[in-house]
Amino acid sequence: MKFAHAAMLAALLGASDALSSFGFHRATPSSNVLTTSLEMVASEVSTENQLMPRKKTKEERLQLASRGLQVHVVGLSIHHASVEVREKLAIPEIEWNEASKDICSTGQVAEAAVLSTCNRFEVYYAASDPRQAMACLTNYLAKRSGLTVSVLRQNLFMLSGEDAVWHLMRVSGGLDSLIVGEGQILSQVKQCHYHSIEEEGSGGKVLSRMLEKSVTAGKRVRSETGISKGSVSISSAAVELSEMYSQKDLNLPFSEARLAVIGAGKMTRLLIIHLASRGLKNITIVNRSLGRPEAMQEEFPEIDIEIKLMDDLWDVVGQSDIVYTATSSTDYVITEELLQQNALGGGRPLMLVDIAVPRNVGDDCKNVPNVMAYNVDDLKAVVAKNTATRQKEMIEAEHLLREEANSFIGWRESLSAIPTINRLQETANAFREEELEKCTKKLGNSNLTDKEMEAVERLSRGIVNKLLHGPMAHLRKSESVEGKQAAVKELNAMFRLGQKEPNDKKNNRGRGR
Numbered sequence: 175m176k177f178a179h180a181a182m183l184a185a186l187l188g189a190s191d192a193l194s195s196f197g198f199h200r201a202t203p204s205s206n207v208l209t210t211s212l213e214m215v216a217s218e219v220s221t222e223n224q225l226m227p228r229k230k231t232k233e234e235r236l237q238l239a240s241r242g243l244q245v246h247v248v249g250l251s252i253h254h255a256s257v258e259v260r261e262k263l264a265i266p267e268i269e270w271n272e273a274s275k276d277i278c279s280t281g282q283v284a285e286a287a288v289l290s291t292c293n294r295f296e297v298y299y300a301a302s303d304p305r306q307a308m309a310c311l312t313n314y315l316a317k318r319s320g321l322t323v324s325v326l327r328q329n330l331f332m333l334s335g336e337d338a339v340w341h342l343m344r345v346s347g348g349l350d351s352l353i354v355g356e357g358q359i360l361s362q363v364k365q366c367h368y369h370s371i372e373e374e375g376s377g378g379k380v381l382s383r384m385l386e387k388s389v390t391a392g393k394r395v396r397s398e399t400g401i402s403k404g405s406v407s408i409s410s411a412a413v414e415l416s417e418m419y420s421q422k423d424l425n426l427p428f429s430e431a432r433l434a435v436i437g438a439g440k441m442t443r444l445l446i447i448h449l450a451s452r453g454l455k456n457i458t459i460v461n462r463s464l465g466r467p468e469a470m471q472e473e474f475p476e477i478d479i480e481i482k483l484m485d486d487l488w489d490v491v492g493q494s495d496i497v498y499t500a501t502s503s504t505d506y507v508i509t510e511e512l513l514q515q516n517a518l519g520g521g522r523p524l525m526l527v528d529i530a531v532p533r534n535v536g537d538d539c540k541n542v543p544n545v546m547a548y549n550v551d552d553l554k555a556v557v558a559k560n561t562a563t564r565q566k567e568m569i570e571a572e573h574l575l576r577e578e579a580n581s582f583i584g585w586r587e588s589l590s591a592i593p594t595i596n597r598l599q600e601t602a603n604a605f606r607e608e609e610l611e612k613c614t615k616k617l618g619n620s621n622l623t624d625k626e627m628e629a630v631e632r633l634s635r636g637i638v639n640k641l642l643h644g645p646m647a648h649l650r651k652s653e654s655v656e657g658k659q660a661a662v663k664e665l666n667a668m669f670r671l672g673q674k675e676p677n678d679k680k681n682n683r684g685r686g687r
Contacts, residue, residue: 243284243285243300243301243302243380244300244301244304244334244335245298245299245335245338245339245380245381245384245586246298246300246301246304246332246335246338247296247297247298247333247338247341247342248296248299248308248311248315248330248332248333249289249294249295249297249330250263250295250296250329250330251293251296252293252352253350254329254330255329257531257549257550257551258537259325260293260294260295260531262319262532263290263315263318264531264532265288265295266502267290267369270287270288270290270366271369271372271374271375271376272374273288273318274286274287274288274297274369274370274377275374275376276314277297277299277310277311277376278376282301282303282307283299283301283307283310284299284300284301284378285299285300285376285381285382286299286376286377287299287367287370287376287377287381288366289345289362289366291358291359291362292408292529292531293351293352293408294345296345297315298338298342298366298381298384298385299381300381308332312327315330336579339579340576342384342385342388343387343388343391343576344572344575345359345388346359346360346363346388346389346392346395347395347396347571347574348392348395348396348401348402348571349568349571349572349575352408352411352550352553352554352557353407353408353411353557354401354561355396355401355564355567356402356407357396357402357407358407358408358440359392360389360393360396363385363388364392367382367385367386370382370385383582383585387578387579387581388578391574391575391578391579394574394578395571395574398570398574399567399570399571399574400567401567401571407444407448408441408444408529408550408553409445409448409529410444410448411553412445412498412529412553413452414556415553415556416428416496416498416525416527417452419525419546419548420496420525423523423525424496424523425523426523428452428454429453429454431454431495431496432458432494432495433449433454433457433495433497434457434458434459434460434490434491434493434494434497434498435458435459435460435497435498435499435500436460436461436487436497436499436500436507437499437501437502437534438461438466439466439502441500441530442459442470442498442500443470445500445529446470446474446477446479450476450477455476456477456478457478457479457480458479458480458481458482458490459481460482460483460486460487460490461481461482461483462483463483464481467481468481488512488516488518491518491524492517494524495523495524495525496524496525496527497525497527498527498528498529499526499527499528499529499530499535500530500534501530501534502530503530503532503534504532506533506534506535506536507534507535508526508534508535508536509536509538509539510541511538513539513542513545518542518545519542519543520542520543520544521544523546524544524545524546525546525548526539526545526546526548528547528548528549529550531550533549535547535549594662594665594666594671595646597666598645598646598665599642601669602642603638606634606635606637609634610631610634613630614627645665645668648661
């Protein structure tokens with residue numbers, strides 16, 4: 175036991191001496207740290223050379239997040255691009271993760287998430303080199319859409335850092351929507367976040383946290399302000415537009431118009447709700463299958479819903495005054511040629527209201543006599559008054575969104591402390607191992623048991639951990655971005671972290687120890 179006590183005392187003195195010399199002596203990280211670093215570099219090179227990189231572990235994502243990944247968004251919306259351009263980039267929700275994985279496959283983009291709706295197409299991503307990442311994304315979008323890079327650049331917008339965070343907060347809060355305060359976009363952002371954290375998602379630590387914060391922000395805006403009260407959706411705006419133009423285009427009161435809807439998704443359900451609120455009780459639904467229309471029949475027993483399959487499409491169109499289209503088809507369902515083939519040109523007036531993206535109604539339908547065709551871009555005039563009446567709620571909503579944006583930005587900046595904490599632990603551990611090695615050599619003939627040497631090892635680790643607890647706790651507790659940056663700078667200077675320094679053994683030569 176005498177030798178064990180001597181070993182413990184030597185370890186205690188050695189570790190304390192090493193830690194007290196942080197500001198004066200330089201140390202090279204131990205060989206196992208260098209080996210780990212080389213393995214990480216080799217792993218990254220291997221990953222970049224793979225066409226489809228493997229799923230990163232939680233630890234790897236955290237490490238990537240701390241390396242200075244900045245958030246960005248690139249895309250187009252109804253504010254910047256026409257529906258003709260938007261529909262070429264539209265991606266069905268079932269393919270969001272596949273597209274995100276393709277975007278990340280080259281290595282320039284570390285994390286990505288796709289948000290594609292009828293009014294916008296956006297890619298949120300995180301990358302350390304924004305120029306390379308933007309070039310990668312532009313090429314991907316050009317290849318996918320078939321549009322030239324020059325055409326894309328005329329329509330795309332790109333935001334970085336705090337601007338990208340603020341944009342997503344406004345999107346989730348409904349402030350960037352065509353119809354201010356509409357609720358469907360929050361559900362879509364929520365799905366974007368959900369897909370980003372799936373096993374096949376590419377959200378990563380930074381992007382998934384930003385999306386999660388945006389969902390929280392969207393919920394707060396709708397529960398703590400009146401921005402969603404009495405708001406309209408794309409579906410209700412389509413009903414309002416057809417009601418507004420019914421007399422002019424059809425020479426018929428809206429209440430007497432015969433109505434049909436092609437498709438049986440979420441938009442159709444909303445159309446039924448808004449049509450019923452205006453007293454219209456007779457609606458024909460045309461769909462490829464019977465399942466969803468029959469479910470709507472059960473959900474709305476007070477509405478007389480007639481169900482037809484696509485084989486009867488042209489009979490239904492010929493018997494209707496207003497036809498709403500809301501299918502997920504990537505091809506046109508109604509075109510000038512098809513109208514003429516089915517003898518629907520030049521007869522009684524017909525109104526086509528297309529709320530799908532990609533569009534279901536070809537633009538050439540406007541050439542057919544007595545056919546009036548509208549799409550989502552035509553809804554702007556209908557909803558202009560909606561925005562004007564919501565200015566007060568928008569200001570209140572922006573205050574709440576700013577709180578959530580600042581919360582994420584503060585968290586993002588806190589990741590910069592992770593490399594400093596890691597370097598501090600590595601440097602302290604390097605000193606500990608060197609002093610422990612010296613101690614072990616001096617006590618080489620003491621015949622210590624494995625259990626006694628393990629106790630010495632634990633003692634040295636305990637000393638290091640207790641001494642480092644204060645500096646690391648101070649670093650973590652700095653709440654403001656400025657405070658966090660100042661703390662990181664102080665610790666780096668105090669302990670000379672990140673400097674390549676010679677081994678202690680070389681520094682000790684000639685001291686006569």
